[in-house]
Amino acid sequence: MGVEVAVQGLTKSFGGQPVWSDITLTLPAGEISVLLGPSGTGKSVFLKTLVGLLRPDRGSIVIEGRDLPRLSERALYEVRKLFGVLFQDGALFGSMTIYDNVAFPLREHTRKTESQIRAVVTEKLDMVGLVGAERKLPGEISGGMRKRAGLARALVLDPQIILFDEPDSGLDPVRTAYLNQLIIDLNQRTEATFLIVTHDINTARTVPDNIGLIYHGHLAMFGPREMLLSSTEPVVRQFLNAQRIGPIGMAEEKDAEELEAEAQAGVELPPLLPIPLQLPPSDGMPRRAERPPGQWCRAHGVTPPPGSFEGRWADERPTVELATAERWEHGEVAR
Numbered sequence: 001m002g003v004e005v006a007v008q009g010l011t012k013s014f015g016g017q018p019v020w021s022d023i024t025l026t027l028p029a030g031e032i033s034v035l036l037g038p039s040g041t042g043k044s045v046f047l048k049t050l051v052g053l054l055r056p057d058r059g060s061i062v063i064e065g066r067d068l069p070r071l072s073e074r075a076l077y078e079v080r081k082l083f084g085v086l087f088q089d090g091a092l093f094g095s096m097t098i099y100d101n102v103a104f105p106l107r108e109h110t111r112k113t114e115s116q117i118r119a120v121v122t123e124k125l126d127m128v129g130l131v132g133a134e135r136k137l138p139g140e141i142s143g144g145m146r147k148r149a150g151l152a153r154a155l156v157l158d159p160q161i162i163l164f165d166e167p168d169s170g171l172d173p174v175r176t177a178y179l180n181q182l183i184i185d186l187n188q189r190t191e192a193t194f195l196i197v198t199h200d201i202n203t204a205r206t207v208p209d210n211i212g213l214i215y216h217g218h219l220a221m222f223g224p225r226e227m228l229l230s231s232t233e234p235v236v237r238q239f240l241n242a243q244r245i246g247p248i249g250m251a252e253e254k255d256a257e258e259l260e261a262e263a264q265a266g267v268e269l270p271p272l273l274p275i276p277l278q279l280p281p282s283d284g285m286p287r288r289a290e291r292p293p294g295q296w297c298r299a300h301g302v303t304p305p306p307g308s309f310e311g312r313w314a315d316e317r318p319t320v321e322l323a324t325a326e327r328w329e330h331g332e333v334a335r
């Protein structure tokens with residue numbers, strides 16, 4: 001089971017230039033969260049700060065009662081074992097085979113024998129669908145396969161928290177769809193806490209339990225997927241609906257003149273897009289963190305945009321969702 005990550009008042013700057021300030025959010029244990037934001041807003045810096053590769057200027061990151069920025073190097077080394085990280089390019093060693101790349105953390109951080117290592121590596125390669133590619137070098141496989149190899153390596157120490165830095169960058173839409181399904185299935189199987197940085201709005205709309213948006217050096221909003229997808233807050237609305245109209249411009253923030261011109265021209269924000277159903281695990285069994293469609297909206301008296309959840313919510317819950325809801329009510333799906 002994953003662990004909660006509680007971030008409070010986190011601030012980071014380089015050479016006096018702030019990247020972001022005062023970020024407060026909690027990644028709920030075992031849930032999938034996505035972090036969005038325009039390019040250069042410091043999403044990768046946030047991931048590196050979480051895992052202790054960068055030290056924040058201020059603020060706390062509490063995991064299992066330990067505040068990471070306040071730990072000694074030695075204690076931090078121990079806490080880092082809770083994390084698995086999938087870096088943007090997979091960060092594989094080019095001269096090592098896929099097998100040796102995936103085995104690397106086990107050889108470095110454990111006392112396992114080579115036969116025990118073989119069992120773990122084979123299991124993780126199987127999880128990401130890469131059995132058969134063991135002897136290949138990273139340069140001999142496709143970008144999508146390299147991502148999956150990086151993911152297998154991130155999984156070998158059975159992490160409680162998995163950070164994904166743009167797992168879908170450079171992948172075509174079909175491979176992105178496969179990777180998203182793999183992420184959902186891995187979350188179902190490992191019940192680890194996931195944080196995914198992505199630019200892919202479709203991923204952000206369909207994969208996570210929670211969404212966060214960093215904008216202009218601050219966390220604009222963080223919360224359940226349905227909360228952000230039904231939000232009318234201009235920045236959140238513009239970003240999650242991938243629209244040109246709104247406060248975000250080409251160079252991050254539109255200036256007052258541009259916004260005034262939009263207002264003068266009577267440009268109205270386009271309507272919110274329907275909230276899609278969340279991607280289910282491929283075996284049809286709900287994830288522990290999964291919630292029935294429309295649950296957050298119902299609980300908060302929010303009417304989702306027309307056509308949301310393909311009509312499957314509220315009083316017209318259909319058989320499939322009803323089955324999930326019933327399993328939920330009978331305690332088969334943990335709350």
Ligand SMILES: Nc1ncnc2c1ncn2[C@@H]1O[C@H](COP(=O)(O)OP(=O)(O)OP(=O)(O)O)[C@@H](O)[C@H]1O
Nearest residue numbers: 014015019037038039040041042043044045046199
């Ligand atoms: N080690 C560092 N030293 C100095 N500045 C840095 C360092 N790492 C990142 N930065 C700066 O911090 C800012 C945020 O970078 P970061 O890569 O986190 O953005 P991002 O939101 O992940 O961008 P993108 O979506 O384009 O990948 C950038 O201006 C970058 O140049």
